[in-house]
Amino acid sequence: MTDYAPTPAFTEQAIGQAGLYDEAAADHEAFWAARAREYVTWSTDFDTTLDWSDAPFAKWYVGGQLNAAYNCVDRHVEAGNGDRVAIHAVAASGEDRAITYADLQREVCKAANALESLGVAKGDRVAIYMPMIPEAVVAMLACARIGAPHSVVFGGFSSDALKARIEDGEAKVVITSDGQFRKGKAMPLKDAVDRAVEGTTASKVLVVQRTGIDVAWDDERDVWWHEVVESASDQHEAQPHDSEHPLFILYTSGTTGKPKGILHTTGGYLTQCAYTNAVVHDLHPQSDVYWCTADIGWVTGHSYIVYGPLANGATQVLFEGTPDSPHQGIFWEIVDKYKVSILYTAPTAIRTFMKWGADIPAKYDLSSLRVLGSVGEPINPEAWRWYRDNIGDGTTPIVDTWWQTETGAIMNSPLPGVTELEPGSSQKPIPGISAEILDDEGQPLTEPEKVGYLVLTKPWPAMLRGVWGDPQRYKDTYWSRFGPEYYFAGDGAKYDDKGNIWILGRVDDVMNVSGHRMSTAEIESALVSHPRVAEAAVVGASDETTGQAVVAFVILRQDGAEGGLEGDDLVQELRNHVGQQIGPIAKPRSIMVVDELPKTRSGKIMRRLLKDVAENREIGDVTTLADSSVMNLIKQGMDKPAAD
Numbered sequence: 001m002t003d004y005a006p007t008p009a010f011t012e013q014a015i016g017q018a019g020l021y022d023e024a025a026a027d028h029e030a031f032w033a034a035r036a037r038e039y040v041t042w043s044t045d046f047d048t049t050l051d052w053s054d055a056p057f058a059k060w061y062v063g064g065q066l067n068a069a070y071n072c073v074d075r076h077v078e079a080g081n082g083d084r085v086a087i088h089a090v091a092a093s094g095e096d097r098a099i100t101y102a103d104l105q106r107e108v109c110k111a112a113n114a115l116e117s118l119g120v121a122k123g124d125r126v127a128i129y130m131p132m133i134p135e136a137v138v139a140m141l142a143c144a145r146i147g148a149p150h151s152v153v154f155g156g157f158s159s160d161a162l163k164a165r166i167e168d169g170e171a172k173v174v175i176t177s178d179g180q181f182r183k184g185k186a187m188p189l190k191d192a193v194d195r196a197v198e199g200t201t202a203s204k205v206l207v208v209q210r211t212g213i214d215v216a217w218d219d220e221r222d223v224w225w226h227e228v229v230e231s232a233s234d235q236h237e238a239q240p241h242d243s244e245h246p247l248f249i250l251y252t253s254g255t256t257g258k259p260k261g262i263l264h265t266t267g268g269y270l271t272q273c274a275y276t277n278a279v280v281h282d283l284h285p286q287s288d289v290y291w292c293t294a295d296i297g298w299v300t301g302h303s304y305i306v307y308g309p310l311a312n313g314a315t316q317v318l319f320e321g322t323p324d325s326p327h328q329g330i331f332w333e334i335v336d337k338y339k340v341s342i343l344y345t346a347p348t349a350i351r352t353f354m355k356w357g358a359d360i361p362a363k364y365d366l367s368s369l370r371v372l373g374s375v376g377e378p379i380n381p382e383a384w385r386w387y388r389d390n391i392g393d394g395t396t397p398i399v400d401t402w403w404q405t406e407t408g409a410i411m412n413s414p415l416p417g418v419t420e421l422e423p424g425s426s427q428k429p430i431p432g433i434s435a436e437i438l439d440d441e442g443q444p445l446t447e448p449e450k451v452g453y454l455v456l457t458k459p460w461p462a463m464l465r466g467v468w469g470d471p472q473r474y475k476d477t478y479w480s481r482f483g484p485e486y487y488f489a490g491d492g493a494k495y496d497d498k499g500n501i502w503i504l505g506r507v508d509d510v511m512n513v514s515g516h517r518m519s520t521a522e523i524e525s526a527l528v529s530h531p532r533v534a535e536a537a538v539v540g541a542s543d544e545t546t547g548q549a550v551v552a553f554v555i556l557r558q559d560g561a562e563g564g565l566e567g568d569d570l571v572q573e574l575r576n577h578v579g580q581q582i583g584p585i586a587k588p589r590s591i592m593v594v595d596e597l598p599k600t601r602s603g604k605i606m607r608r609l610l611k612d613v614a615e616n617r618e619i620g621d622v623t624t625l626a627d628s629s630v631m632n633l634i635k636q637g638m639d640k641p642a643a644d
C-alpha cells in the first residue's frame with residue numbers, strides 16, 4: 001500500500017465500490033438503466049434506455065417522465081427530510097441563512113407561480129444573470145419545475161455578452177438582482193440587463209433586491225422579486241416532463257467568435273449528476289456537509305451545486321463571496337464553522353492559496369474534511385500535494401475530475417474508495433464511461449507517454465444533445481474529427497506507465513484562464529471591434545497562478561490616430577474595451593502593439609510563434625513563415641519594459 005491508496009476504513013464506507021466497474025463493463029445500457037432508477041424518481045418509468053439510432057443525437061430513457069425540481073426538492077420533503085438544511089447561504093458579509101428542504105420547496109413553488117404569472121410557460125427560455133445568492137438556485141429550480149429551459153449567464157459577463165445570449169436563446173424573461181457585493185462593496189448588476197434587453201425578445205425583468213442600490217426602473221417591464229414571488233402561493237404542482245425535455249442551455253466558448261449554446265435535457269443529465277456526486281464525491285446526505293466553490297454561471301455550479309447534490313438531498317454551503325474577502329482565510333473559516341466534509345474547488349484557487357501560504361489554513365480546524373475535489377483544468381502535482389497536505393491533513397483522498405460543459409457531468413476521475421491516486425492525473429473513466437486516446441490518424445494509442453487526442457467512445461446520459469439552433473455545428477465540432485463513433489473532446493492526452501490518463505490541455509484555440517474557458521477568436525473579434533485596431537492575434541500563455549493568461553498582439557490602423565490615445569493609455573483603453581465586450585475575465589494580461597503579425601504564406605496567423613514570445617521561449621520553427629524578420633521585430637518589442 002502506498003500513501004495514495006484508500007484506507008480500508010474509507011473504502012468500507014464508500015458509496016462507489018469496485019464492483020461498479022464490472023457491472024458497467026458487463027452491460028453498458030443495463031448499468032445506466034439501474035443508475036437512473038437508483039438516483040431518480042420517475043413519474044413514468046422509461047421503456048428504452050438509449051436510442052442512438054439518430055446518432056449523434058442521443059435519446060436517453062425514452063418514454064420516461066420526471067420533474068427535475070421535484071427530484072431536487074419535493075421528494076426529500078415527502079421522505080420526511082423537510083427539516084434538513086439544504087443550503088447554508090453564506091453572504092459576502094458573513095451573515096448566513098439556513099434554508100431547509102421544506103423552505104426550498106416553498107420558495108421554488110412561489111417562484112414557479114410568479115414566473116407563470118409573468119407569462120413563462122413550458123418550453124420558454126429564461127435568462128438568469130445573478131450573483132451567488134440562494135434566489136439564483138431557486139430561480140433555476142423554478143424554471144426546471146415549469147419545464148422552461150434556463151440560460152444562466154455568469155454575472156461577470158458584460159452587458160453585450162448577456163445580450164448576445166438573450167438573443168441567441170430568445171429568452172422571454174430575465175432574472176437578475178439590483179446589484180451584487182464584490183469585496184464588500186455593492187456593485188450594480190441590473191443596469192447591464194437594462195442595456196442588454198433593449199430590442200430583444202425579453203419582455204420582463206424579475207429583480208431580486210440584494211444590495212438596495214438605486215436602479216433605473218421601467219414600470220412596464222421590471223418587477224421586484226419581493227413583490228411577485230413573496231406574494232405568490234407556495235403550492236405548485238410539478239408536472240412531469242419527458243426525459244428528453246430541454247432542461248437548460250449554457251453558453252461556452254468554442255473555436256469561433258460566437259459562443260455555443262450547449263443544450264442539456266432532463267433525465268439523463270439528472271441521473272449522471274446525482275450518480276457522480278454520490279460515487280465520486282462520496283456524498284452521504286445524512287452526515288456530510290458539502291461545498292462546491294464554483295459559480296452557478298458555469299457548468300460546475302449547475303451540476304454540482306444545483307442538480308447533483310440537491311437530487312441527492314445534500315446539505316451544502318453556498319458562498320456569495322470570493323476567496324480573499326473579507327480575508328484570505330475565509331474559505332477555511334467557512335470549512336471550520338460549518339464542518340464542511342467535502343470540498344470541491346479549482347486548481348487556480350489552490351495555487352492562489354499556496355501563494356498566500358500554509359500558515360493561513362493552519363489557523364483553522366479543518367478536521368471535518370474527508371474528501372477533496374478538483375475541477376476545471378489540470379492540477380499540477382505540486383499543487384495537488386499541497387492541497388492534500390495542508391488542507392487534507394495528508395490523508396484525505398483528492399478526486400481530480402475531468403469533464404466539460406458538453407459532457408454535463410464528471411467523466412474521468414478516481415473513485416475515492418477504490419483508486420490508488422496519482423497526483424496530477426484524473427486517471428480513468430468512471431464506471432459507465434469509455435474513453436480512448438487517438439493519434440492523428442485516428443488509431444488508438446496504448447503506449448505510455450505518446451501524446452494524442454482524448455475521445456469518448458460510447459454515448460453517456462449527461463451528454464450534450466446539441467448546440468442551440470445549430471445542429472451542423474454540433475456535428476462538425478464534436479463528431480467529425482475522427483468520424484461519427486468518436487466524441488472529440490478537444491483535449492490532448494497521454495497514458496502513463498500505470499495506465500492513467502493525463503489531460504494535457506486544449507488542442508484547439510480555446511484557452512483556460514483560471515478554469516474559465518475562453519476562445520482566442522472571441523477576444524480577437526472584441527479587439528478588432530475597437531476603431532483603432534486593424535488586426536489582432538490572441539494566445540494563451542502559461543501562467544503560474546491562472547493556468548493560462550490572455551496575451552494579445554495588435555496592429556493599429558493607420559488612420560484615425562490623430563489626437564487619440566497612445567502607449568500605455570491606449571493599451572489600457574483596449575483592455576477595458578475587451579472587458580466591456582465580453583467581461584473583465586477576458587481582459588488580456590498584456591497587449592503588445594506590433595507592426596506585423598507572423599503569417600504563413602497562405603495568410604494564417606502562426607499563433608504557435610506568438611505563444612513562444614509570450615512565454616519567453618526561444619522562437620520555434622519559422623520556415624513556413626512568409627517573412628521571418630517579423631518575429632525578430634516582435635521579439636525586440638517584447639523585450640522592452642511591459643506596456644501594461
Ligand code: WTA
Nearest residue numbers: 375376377378400401402403404405503517
Ligand atoms: C479542462 C469544466 C484537466 C479541459 C467542468 C476541458 C480539465 C475543459 C479538468 C472544460 C481536469 C476540466 N483536468 N483538464 N480535471 N477539468 N478541464 O467546459 O481542457 O468549463 O476540455 O468545464 O476544462 O471546461 P468547461
